[in-house]
Amino acid sequence: xxxxxxxxxxxxxxxxxxxxxxxxxxxxxxxxxxxxxxxxxxxxxxxxxxxxxxxxxxxxxxxxxxxxxxxxxxxxxxxxxxxxxxxxxxxxxxxxxxxxxxxxxxxxxxxxxxxxxxxxxxxxxxxxxxxxxxxxxxxxxxxxxxxxxxxxxxxxxxxxxxxxxxxxxxxxxxxxxxxxxxxxxxxxxxxxxxxxxxxxx
Ligand SMILES: Nc1nc2c(c(=O)[nH]1)N[C@H]1C(S)=C(S)[C@@H](COP(=O)(O)O)O[C@H]1N2
Ligand SMILES: [Mo]
Numbered sequence: 001x002x003x004x005x006x007x008x009x010x011x012x013x014x015x016x017x018x019x020x021x022x023x024x025x026x027x028x029x030x031x032x033x034x035x036x037x038x039x040x041x042x043x044x045x046x047x048x049x050x051x052x053x054x055x056x057x058x059x060x061x062x063x064x065x066x067x068x069x070x071x072x073x074x075x076x077x078x079x080x081x082x083x084x085x086x087x088x089x090x091x092x093x094x095x096x097x098x099x100x101x102x103x104x105x106x107x108x109x110x111x112x113x114x115x116x117x118x119x120x121x122x123x124x125x126x127x128x129x130x131x132x133x134x135x136x137x138x139x140x141x142x143x144x145x146x147x148x149x150x151x152x153x154x155x156x157x158x159x160x161x162x163x164x165x166x167x168x169x170x171x172x173x174x175x176x177x178x179x180x181x182x183x184x185x186x187x188x189x190x191x192x193x194x195x196x197x198x199x200x201x
Contacts, residue, residue: 019077020085021192027084033146034080036180040115040166044150049134050169051099054107059099063150067136069094074133076156078163079192091154093135096127099170107172111179112153115166120179121188122155122162124172131157134167159190159197 020026044063051059061069073092079085111121126132132155136143143149148165155162161181182188187196195201 019087021079022195023197024079024083024085024192027086030084031086031089031147032080032082032084034082034160035146035165036118037116039145041145042115042150042166047150048168049099049151051103051172052169053110053172054174055103055105055172059103066094066134066151069098071137072133074135074154074156076154078156078160080160081186081190081192081197085192089156090139091133091135092137092140093133093151093154095130096132096134096170097130099134100124100128103172105172107174109173109176111171111173111177112164112167113169113171114164115168118164118166118180120153120162120164121177121182122158123176123189126158126189127155131155157191159187159192161186162190 047063049061049066071092072095073090075088075090077085077087078089107124109121109123110127111119113119132153134151135154136149136151138147143152148167151167153162153164153167176188178188185199187198187201190196
């Protein structure tokens, strides 16, 4: 990608300043690693992805089955609550519209669960209609363990703590249950454009 066009390629907004939510800075080419604990290392053969909770029966995909689901390539800006933002990150993965497309549910929320025990909660309306993916590829390469490989959730319109690394599944719920950081005082929703960093913001 040509560096000279950097910042002028935003689809939603015109220039780099307009792409930076309040209180954020552009981290540039760096890609910080932020994890609350050790990096779980799981071989894809021992990985599966599950949808459980409020649906007629649980769903499960092995790694091979997951890899065969239709993948999309997404280029998005990401925003960490610790104030770095990174423009034009390119991922490939399966839309949650695909994962949840045939699910008959009255649930309005989900709790993503992960290897290592991390969780994060989201309203379904924040993950449907092209807003969230389970990604297994970053810049054309398999997602590294540090950044959540074999697969992570990607919800780029919310602070990056909602993009759960090492994700193993989604629990569909009729009630909202705060996840790991949400229980530690971070905002329940986490919209960077509204600066929803901490509970009460
Ligand atoms: N499982 C898990 N997912 C996680 C985290 C974590 O500690 N564990 N940290 C979150 C936070 S706070 C951020 S900013 C991003 C960091 O992703 P990165 O390490 O790929 O930059 O992952 C999010 N997903
Ligand atoms: Mo974060």
